[in-house]
Amino acid sequence: xxxxxxxxxxxxxxxxxxxxxxxxxxxxxxxxxxxxxxxxxxxxxxxxxxxxxxxxxxxxxxxxxxxxxxxxxxxxxxxxxxxxxxxxxxxxxxxxxxxxxxxxxxxxxxxxxxxxxxxxxxxxxxxxxxxxxxxxxxxxxxxxxxxxxxxxxxxxxxxxxxxxxxxxxxxxxxxxxxxxxxxxxxxxxxxxxxxxxxxxxxxxxxxxxxxxxxxxxxxxxxxxxxxxxxxxxxxxxxxxxx
Numbered sequence: 001x002x003x004x005x006x007x008x009x010x011x012x013x014x015x016x017x018x019x020x021x022x023x024x025x026x027x028x029x030x031x032x033x034x035x036x037x038x039x040x041x042x043x044x045x046x047x048x049x050x051x052x053x054x055x056x057x058x059x060x061x062x063x064x065x066x067x068x069x070x071x072x073x074x075x076x077x078x079x080x081x082x083x084x085x086x087x088x089x090x091x092x093x094x095x096x097x098x099x100x101x102x103x104x105x106x107x108x109x110x111x112x113x114x115x116x117x118x119x120x121x122x123x124x125x126x127x128x129x130x131x132x133x134x135x136x137x138x139x140x141x142x143x144x145x146x147x148x149x150x151x152x153x154x155x156x157x158x159x160x161x162x163x164x165x166x167x168x169x170x171x172x173x174x175x176x177x178x179x180x181x182x183x184x185x186x187x188x189x190x191x192x193x194x195x196x197x198x199x200x201x202x203x204x205x206x207x208x209x210x211x212x213x214x215x216x217x218x219x220x221x222x223x224x225x226x227x228x229x230x231x232x233x234x235x236x237x238x239x240x241x242x
Contacts, residue, residue: 001051010065011044018073018093025089026081036076044072047164051133058127059118060135060156066094067157070173071164086172091179100183107184111147111208119150128154142207147187149205155195170196177204 001007015037022033047068054061070090074080081089109115119139127134133156141148161170171194181189187206193199 001048001053003045003048006061007044007048007065007068010062010069011041013098014069014093014096015041017096018069021089021093022073022077025092026077026085032078036073036078039076040069040072043075044069047072047160051160052131054131054134055125055127057121057125058131058134059122060127063135064133064156064160066176067160067173071160071166074166074169075164080169083169083172086169087175090173091176094176095179095183103180103183104185106180107186110184110186110206116141116148119148123150128156132156132159138201147205147207149190149203152195152202152204155202158195167196181206 018040019033019037022028022036023030028036048065051064051068054064070093074086080086123137123139126136128136132154134154135152135156136154137150137152139148139150157173158167158170161167161173174194174196177191178189181187186208188209190205190207191203192205193201193203195202
């Protein structure tokens, strides 16, 4: 994968946030946080260079670039954070103002005809059959009309995290599915199985509901069920690459 384009934009947009949260959440002093960031950048570029290019229609490139970035930071830390600390760190590092705006915009288009068509097209693509770092999913609309879910049979984040020797930390990355859904303000994110925990698939369910109920539901699930990070993300403007 070429560093120019999305990977470069990702670093430009989020490296500062990743560095700040090293201090705010994980307790590193400012100099150590700067040193970790300095070491992470070449590691990130190295990870990106060895990844294949994604097909134009594959909407999951962004997910893997996110994974490469957090992977590079983890490999540059003096010691591994615990699961709870990493979950909080990654969520806060990613949820910048532009990211929150993107989630709100995505929430406005949720469950529209265009959204449903995009989900069906993603399921039909089966990109992981040709690119092991992508995702394969099946799409199901709930019979009662309350929403839909994507069931992920293959997960590129699981593949990359295993290669980086970080597979045990994968669930912390994946809590971002809940965080992004909550930021969108219109869905309740639900999940029963995860690939990383040995489940048959990773289900990403989006149920229609008001933001208050969704927030309460997800807070209750936070520590009960961490997951594998397969949420389908909408396409973003090129200048907001997350």
